[in-house]
Amino acid sequence: MKYICTYCNIYAYDEEKGDLDTKLEPGTKIEDFPDLWLCPVCGMPKEYLQEVRDDIFSLKMTAYTETQHDTKDLNYYRSIVRKMLVGICGEFSVCDGQPDRTCTGQKFGASIGFGGAGQGKTFEANYNSLQRYKLKMRVIKPHKAPKMSTSIFDKKIAVPFMGASISGVKNSMNDVVPEDALYRGLLKGAMSSGSIGLVGNTPESPDDLGVNIVGENNGWGIPIFKPQSQERLLQLIRLADELNAIAVGVDLDGAGSTYWNASNKPVYRKSEKDITELVDSTEKPVIFKGIMCIEDAIKILDSGANACYVSNHGGRVLDGGQGMAEVLPEIANEISGKIPIMADGAVRTGFDVLKVLALGADIALIGRPLARMSISGGEVAVKMYYKYVKDDLEKAMILTGCDNLKEVNMDILTISN
Numbered sequence: 414m415k416y417i418c419t420y421c422n423i424y425a426y427d428e429e430k431g432d433l434d435t436k437l438e439p440g441t442k443i444e445d446f447p448d449l450w451l452c453p454v455c456g457m458p459k460e461y462l463q464e465v466r467d468d469i470f471s472l473k474m475t476a477y478t479e480t481q482h483d484t485k486d487l488n489y490y491r492s493i494v495r496k497m498l499v500g501i502c503g504e505f506s507v508c509d510g511q512p513d514r515t516c517t518g519q520k521f522g523a524s525i526g527f528g529g530a531g532q533g534k535t536f537e538a539n540y541n542s543l544q545r546y547k548l549k550m551r552v553i554k555p556h557k558a559p560k561m562s563t564s565i566f567d568k569k570i571a572v573p574f575m576g577a578s579i580s581g582v583k584n585s586m587n588d589v590v591p592e593d594a595l596y597r598g599l600l601k602g603a604m605s606s607g608s609i610g611l612v613g614n615t616p617e618s619p620d621d622l623g624v625n626i627v628g629e630n631n632g633w634g635i636p637i638f639k640p641q642s643q644e645r646l647l648q649l650i651r652l653a654d655e656l657n658a659i660a661v662g663v664d665l666d667g668a669g670s671t672y673w674n675a676s677n678k679p680v681y682r683k684s685e686k687d688i689t690e691l692v693d694s695t696e697k698p699v700i701f702k703g704i705m706c707i708e709d710a711i712k713i714l715d716s717g718a719n720a721c722y723v724s725n726h727g728g729r730v731l732d733g734g735q736g737m738a739e740v741l742p743e744i745a746n747e748i749s750g751k752i753p754i755m756a757d758g759a760v761r762t763g764f765d766v767l768k769v770l771a772l773g774a775d776i777a778l779i780g781r782p783l784a785r786m787s788i789s790g791g792e793v794a795v796k797m798y799y800k801y802v803k804d805d806l807e808k809a810m811i812l813t814g815c816d817n818l819k820e821v822n823m824d825i826l827t828i829s830n
């Protein structure tokens with residue numbers, strides 16, 4: 414018998430042939446699938462498979478095979494990464510942290526993979542809080558191609574969005590590629606898109622791996638270090654200086670990292686004195702990431718830092734927390750125009766980027782989707798995602814009446830409850 418997955422409407426399965434990619438021998442009947450089997454396209458369980466007529470099946474099978482092997486577009490890389498991340502991420506058409514997703518739910522001490530901490534409520538809140546805002550369409554105005562280039566840290570960039578700092582292939586991404594391959598894809602894909610990539614910091618690899626890959630990329634990138642001991646942070650910042658990184662950063666919310674603590678590599682909260690010392694230790698711009706309240710934003714400003722990065726780590730550290738879009742407007746109200754504001758959390762499309770800018774950020778950052786592109790197709794796939802976001806951002810600016818980024822503000826948004 415022949416089946417398709419009715420959830421994604423892409424995956425096709427022929428009992429007679431089996432599916433060696435998902436370890437199903439020829440002749441394996443649906444009822445004999447392992448209980449943990451998930452559709453390699455959408456990550457849903459076998460209950461979504463339904464029998465189809467032979468003619469429909471062959472159409473579906475052709476489309477499925479072509480998407481995977483011939484048409485090297487974003488969907489091609491998405492289909493690859495679905496297989497790479499089986500069991501931890503379904504590469505759903507919307508990456509929203511909602512409760513029925515493969516990545517969400519309590520992990521009881523096991524790796525959180527691509528999901529969020531605890532029950533995943535903060536990840537969910539990132540998505541929900543951003544989607545409460547709606548874009549107002551305003552189309553009567555002389556036509557102009559929107560100008561979306563901007564500059565940050567004295568560097569001109571083609572688009573007002575960047576790739577967030579990501580790390581941890583071993584713990585969080587089924588150990589599918591070496592850690593440095595992840596970083597290279599993120600940095601090079603950003604650079605060839607006219608933007609700047611960030612890289613993270615994992616206890617699974619030497620803590621200077623990210624900054625060294627930034628160095629390999631002629632400094633075009635930003636390493637974000639975990640809040641380790643002050644002494645080690647000062648050394649890492651010095652190395653970033655030597656390697657001529659565009660800027661350096663510390664994810665202060667990394668103080669809650671389970672992986673670092675579990676690996677006996679302690680991470681700490683930082684005091685105002687600590688963060689000022691870090692800023693004073695280098696000529697490079699310093700970013701503090703993990704800012705989710707006005708009090709912290711003011712302390713960042715007072716430290717002399719060069720950017721305030723509003724983020725809850727994609728909901729991966731503190732569960733039951735606020736979504737990024739819940740706090741960004743009030744933080745922006747306080748510090749906008751004083752230092753650049755960067756913000757991330759469930760930013761997926763060019764439409765989302767426009768909302769985040771309208772809420773007060775200077776730069777929006779994208780995490781999970783770019784990480785998936787990097788592990789499946791490196792620079793090429795990351796670049797495709799940048800283009801996808803850029804094209805929608807352009808469209809969104811045209812349709813909301815924004816000719817340039819200065820015209821992007823709260824007036825283009827409405828909020829629903």
Ligand SMILES: Cc1cc2nc3c(=O)[nH]c(=O)nc-3n(C[C@H](O)[C@H](O)[C@H](O)COP(=O)(O)O)c2cc1C
Nearest residue numbers: 577578579580585613614664726727758759780781
């Ligand atoms: C698998 C994974 C690993 C991450 N590793 C780091 C890291 O090493 N350093 C860091 O500052 N943030 C890290 N983050 C958080 C991201 O920089 C970013 O804040 C978050 O992914 C944004 O949310 P989004 O993925 O929903 O776009 C990681 C996120 C994920 C999903």
